[in-house]
Amino acid sequence: GAGVSQSPRYKVAKRGQDVALRCDPISGHVSLFWYQQALGQGPEFLTYFQNEAQLDKSGLPSDRFFAERPEGSVSTLKIQRTQQEDSAVYLCASSPSTGPTTEAFFGQGTRLTVV
């Protein structure tokens, strides 16, 4: 595709349910990022992949959050036992480089609502 694709666009989960959010980065992009954006706030860094290696997961809020990118392309962000405070837009971005993120392209995000 022409850009970063995220699915689903919207997800409603019952509290306690597990969810999986998918990111298809731009083909050939080395770097992949996940950000969490609460309503009315700026995005907050969650984790960073360089190819299949997860180099930084310091932003993941708890051990209920898990991300993977097994083949260095598609990435999945998994949230176990969802809580209401997990409600947010989850943004994925990819970049062709490993340096400063000038060239990071963001997807449209997945809006997660936990009820």
Place this chain on the structure above:
Amino acid sequence: GENVGLHLPTLSVQEGDNSIINCAYSNSASDYFIWYKQESGKGPQFIIDIRSNMDKRQGQRVTVLLNKTVKHLSLQIAATQPGDSAVYFCAETNSGGSNYKLTFGKGTLLTVNP
């Protein structure tokens, strides 16, 4: 789409006017700054960037000013158009450290009245 601008600082201008959006950044070690535009229901879109060895950088209809002394950034949009209506975020990073990690500001909602 849902309005991501709730509870944000807001700026309302008339079409054709110039807009100035301000941002205070937090980390004195940050040396690279980016402005993003986020329309409702979409991801952030790169507008313009500036490094700390510069005070000013111009793009097409946009200018970014950096004041390192007071840790302040501004984005100036000339001849604002209705299509400029969006939430604008500044983001900072340290090119010498975890330079892949952006720290975003709170954002400003710009509304352009036709």
